[in-house]
Amino acid sequence: MFPLAALAIAAAVATSPVPGTPEYLQRDAQNVADAYGRQTAPGGQIQNPNYFPALVVDQNQVVANQLLDQAATPTRLALSPGNLFPGWNEGNPLRRGWDGKRGQIVRISYTNRYGALIRGDVFAPLPGARDPYTGAALKPPYPGVVITTGSVQGSERMYWWLAEDLAERGYVVMTYDVQGQGTSETLPHPTNAMPFCNPFATPDDGEQFGCPGVPFQQEANFTKGTEDALDFFMSTPSAPYVSPASDDLDVNDHNPYWQLFDRSPDRRTVTPGRTTRVAIVGHSLGAAAVSKVQGTDSRVETVVALDKLTGPGAAGPLSGEGVVPKVPALAVQSEYGFTVAPYFLNGSNSLNPEPASPTQAPDPMRERKTGYDAWRKAGLDSMLVVPRASTHLE
Numbered sequence: 001m002f003p004l005a006a007l008a009i010a011a012a013v014a015t016s017p018v019p020g021t022p023e024y025l026q027r028d029a030q031n032v033a034d035a036y037g038r039q040t041a042p043g044g045q046i047q048n049p050n051y052f053p054a055l056v057v058d059q060n061q062v063v064a065n066q067l068l069d070q071a072a073t074p075t076r077l078a079l080s081p082g083n084l085f086p087g088w089n090e091g092n093p094l095r096r097g098w099d100g101k102r103g104q105i106v107r108i109s110y111t112n113r114y115g116a117l118i119r120g121d122v123f124a125p126l127p128g129a130r131d132p133y134t135g136a137a138l139k140p141p142y143p144g145v146v147i148t149t150g151s152v153q154g155s156e157r158m159y160w161w162l163a164e165d166l167a168e169r170g171y172v173v174m175t176y177d178v179q180g181q182g183t184s185e186t187l188p189h190p191t192n193a194m195p196f197c198n199p200f201a202t203p204d205d206g207e208q209f210g211c212p213g214v215p216f217q218q219e220a221n222f223t224k225g226t227e228d229a230l231d232f233f234m235s236t237p238s239a240p241y242v243s244p245a246s247d248d249l250d251v252n253d254h255n256p257y258w259q260l261f262d263r264s265p266d267r268r269t270v271t272p273g274r275t276t277r278v279a280i281v282g283h284s285l286g287a288a289a290v291s292k293v294q295g296t297d298s299r300v301e302t303v304v305a306l307d308k309l310t311g312p313g314a315a316g317p318l319s320g321e322g323v324v325p326k327v328p329a330l331a332v333q334s335e336y337g338f339t340v341a342p343y344f345l346n347g348s349n350s351l352n353p354e355p356a357s358p359t360q361a362p363d364p365m366r367e368r369k370t371g372y373d374a375w376r377k378a379g380l381d382s383m384l385v386v387p388r389a390s391t392h393l394e
Contacts, residue, residue, distance in 0.1 A: 019343070020359040028343045034389035035340040054093035062089055062157070066183055069119070075248065076117040076189070080216075082155040082182035089182060091157040095164060102126070103167040106256040112179055112228045114212040115189035115245030120156055120176030120229070123167035124257045131169055138170040141262035143277040145173045146233050148226045150284030151217050155182030159283070172261045174233045178225045178286075180216025188212045189245045222289035226280060230299060233261075233278065277301055284392065288320075291371055295324035304330045307392050308351060309384070311371025320371050328381040333367045334390040350392060 017023035038044055045051045063086045070078060082088045099105045103126055109119050129138045145166055147159050156175040163173040177184035188211055213221055235241035235254040243251045255261065262277045279302045282290035287305035294303040303309075309331035310320035337350040347356030349366045356362065367386050375382035387394075 019361045031389050032340050058093040058096045059087050076185045078183050079186040081153050089155045089157045091160040108252045110232050110251050111243035111246045116179045117185040119183045122257050123163045123173040124260050140260045142170050142172050144261045145171050145279045146229050147175045148282040148286035150286050172257050176229050178221050179213040222286050226289050226293045292323050295326045302328045306332050307334045309371040311374030325375045325378040329375045331372050331384040333386050334392045336391045338392050
């Protein structure tokens with residue numbers, strides 16, 4: 001079989017159009033068009049008659065709930081687009097009604113190490129549920145997953161589709177809004193305790209410079225946010241999560257689905273030094289954060305980085321400095337970055353595009369210039385997947 005497979009691959013390569021030819025340009029144009037397929041293809045959002053009516057109904061409820069939450073905590077302002085602009089926090093409206101039918105969700109809140117109010121959700125399978133793909137019965141306790149969003153005002157509801165799918169397959173999953181994003185508080189707390197939060201202070205003043213967690217667009221928000229989220233996810237009634245500066249709040253002191261979470265190490269992988277069956281998933285800057293946290297937090301048994309896994313020697317804006325591969329990793333990376341461009345503008349990896357010759361095809365190994373090679377070098381189980389015509393925002 002191997003010689004036949006090799007011949008088939010060789011034949012496919014031999015018949016591929018040459019870069020710069022009309023055939024190659026046509027194929028590339030189709031790839032660019034397919035990158036917008038979620039919106040424009042048959043069954044996509046624009047052509048699906050059910051999509052926009054569901055969007056209006058679900059968006060109105062989301063906005064109303066956010067206004068009520070903010071009114072209930074007037075001193076805990078979430079000054080983010082996700083809390084101020086209708087539709088920003090919208091996920092997939094066609095999944096409306098998932099709770100109670102395909103899985104279960106509980107809303108949670110706690111404060112992070114800086115006293116900022118963090119809002120999130122925990123997902124779990126329904127009692128007596130079966131895997132929708134295999135039909136196998138799902139029996140607790142289940143392994144756990146904590147999902148950290150991307151930056152540039154990514155919000156947790158943008159990742160509900162992933163949390164819901166995992167819950168349907170037999171996982172307990174937590175999503176949350178990083179400080180300064182979505183519906184979580186923007187500033188540390190208390191904000192009136194100078195110099196704890198004095199954005200105008202300078203080192204010469206002898207005061208603490210700036211506000212912890214501000215601005216939101218910094219890696220520390222996502223690494224520390226992941227750690228705090230893990231602390232909350234692991235909490236139980238007998239080992240509660242202690243929320244700093246929360247006397248004015250009604251917050252959760254433990255994971256409401258703590259009994260469903262399997263805390264034993266996964267004997268199938270037996271990762272040295274790992275203590276619980278929990279994975280961390282991150283997207284974009286969140287992916288850089290989970291790439292780093294897996295190397296320092298012994299509770300993490302595996303990591304999934306959604307554009308991109310970072311590691312030592314990585315090229316592009318996420319250098320991977322200080323990342324030490326410790327656990328198995330799955331890297332799911334995009335072919336394109338934030339915007340879709342012709343092949344001759346994709347000379348480097350998708351987060352660091354650069355012009356190239358129109359007569360030269362993009363380097364098929366360009367996406368390995370992130371963190372994947374570091375995981376392979378460390379001898380850890382790892383996989384890198386680049387879906388065709390995918391973008392960073394998917």
